[in-house]
Amino acid sequence: MRPLNVQKLKEKIVALSFDLSQLELKRDQVVARWPGLVASDKPRFFRDFNEVLDGIKQTQRRLHIAKRLLARAQGDEYELQLP
Structure with a gap:
């Protein structure tokens, strides 16, 4: 598994x-x-x-995955916090 790029995940x-x-505004x-x-x-x-x-829903799911990957890359635990 290749290392995760923390900066790209943050972006x-x-x-x-x-x-x-934007979707919520729409x-x-x-x-x-x-x-x-x-x-x-x-x-x-x-x-x-x-x-x-x-x-x-799709964007929330993708955001959750990105946050979990970022937490993993930083060595943190990420709690599941979906609305």
Whole structure:
């Protein structure tokens, strides 16, 4: 197994954290559309909302993995802390 590059892992964590915040912002924008929707718009709303939620879940999973790898590279224990 090759050694883990701590700096690259830190950069990846920052990038994933930013991606996660952008996805959460997009989720809030999608939810803000709900009050004005008519019945014919609701299927598209749910499709958009589910896409955003899937993106958030995937990004959270990737962020968790990156944090575990960083902890391992630094010799620390990383507690599982998923929302």
